Amino acid sequence: MSTLRDLAEEHTALRPADIDHLHRIAGDWQLLSDLSFADLLLWVPVDGDGTFLCVAQVRPTTAPTAYLDDQVGRIVGGAEVAHLEVAHRQGRIWREGDPVWYGDVPARHEAIPVRLRTGDGEAGEVIAVVGRDTNLSTARTPSQLELNYLTTADDLAQMIADGTFPPPRHPGETTSAPRVGDGLVRLDANGKVTYASPNAQSAYRRLGYASHLVGEDLAKLHRRLAGDPLEGTDAGNAVLAALRGEAPPRREIDARGATMLTRALPLMPAGVPIGALVLVRDITEVRRRDRALITKDATIREIHHRVKNNLQTVAALLRLQARRVAMPEARVALEESVRRVASIALVHETLSMSSDEAVEFDGIVDRVASAATEVAATEVSVGMRRRGTFGVLPAEIATSLVMVLNELLLNAVEHGFPPADEEAAAPSPADAPSPSPADAARPEAVVSAPRPEVVVSAHRARKQLHVTVTDNGRGLPEQFDAERGGNLGLQIVRALVTGELRGTIDLRNGADGGTEAAIVVPLARGTTDRLTGRAGPP
């Protein structure tokens, strides 16, 4: 399906500014369609011989459509679009002519020329034509509401022909604009209400205004109603600005626990200010839901906070137990569990402070890294460095990744730089003579050795997170099976990386000695369901 821009660029010589204007019309014309009870089709001339291309279409929400089929992309010439040609050539709204039939649907055609005003405010050339086509099969004597809608629609249609509708959009105004059916108020040039739709009347009633709106000065009423004088003044000023022919931003009014969104539009057909159109929408329920969501976010944060507390309690219990057991192996195992649990608690602590199910991961890595160095045997002091940045990670990646890094960092510190006695005891490669006590005693041998260091580096590329943990220690043991070897620590690492994280890990000896673990984790994991926190399909 081609977009308006694609179609216009492919088939016409319209300038970018013209196309932007057509986009603005298509962004705001539901209003005109609803007020007209008619389908609107945006036609652009294709080669000056009376042929037109339909680049956009909108159906009314207030009446049945005249077109069951989509019209966008149709190129039509001849009698079917002769009325468009008149509007285009003569630059005036065309509305004479008899009803036409589409299958068994009778329809009335109208054609509105579209002008883009020039920089100095002159009405420019006609760049396109809006076809306004009404399904007549349900036509009947119009009600007062319908008459008011149609009058207003004609004013707006004239403003399209003048190049003064749609008004420029204010930044940030994209969604939740009040529609015709939400509530419509029409004002005369003095700002007095001449018509208010039943929904508009109800919306004002919720704000505490029970009388009839007709005859009221709406700007004054807005000021009176609002509990907050500032907001009320804003909404009042917006009405006054529209009466002056300006297009003010949308405003909200809060009163008596209800909230109403207002949008004021100037009415100035043929350049004459004749009043304003004010669309209003009761958004009390929307605001209530917003507030409920904020409460939900706060609840989720509170839960993370409690999970963190509980994990810290578990860690504390294990630590107590570790102090009591006599068997050294058991104590080491318990102490390791303490660190594993504590590293998960770190993620929950961070989550409990953020408003999102995502965490700034660098801070967590730095804390896990400094905890790992503290574990290091007393005599070896290992430096830790982070290079690059992890950025913000979703909770489910962060929890697994922090455990992986915890294991790799502990391994680097524990096995890369073992305490001297352990190193001496370890079997050394056959071709390298084990260091003699005399060697160890020579001070320069110690000085020339590189400073023990572990580097964690991270960068993102092509929706992947690349992480390496490198140490300049003694390297992996001979005959170490990098694919399967290892104890519980590496088993945890492999299970998390290939399972939870759906990534890969490569454990190898570094080019300049030491050990290097390289992890790649895909970041695009589908949408995360905010309610369950579970990732969707990859």
Ligand SMILES: Nc1ncnc2c1ncn2[C@@H]1O[C@H](COP(=O)(O)OP(=O)(O)OP(=O)(O)O)[C@@H](O)[C@H]1O
């Ligand atoms: N950075 C490293 N430098 C040198 N050897 C390493 C390194 N990382 C792992 N190793 C070797 O791999 C082995 C397995 O590591 P693994 O983490 O699985 O078990 P562990 O550290 O011995 O015990 P734990 O289950 O408590 O972590 C280690 O015993 C060590 O010999």
Ligand SMILES: [Mg+2]
């Ligand atoms: Mg380990």
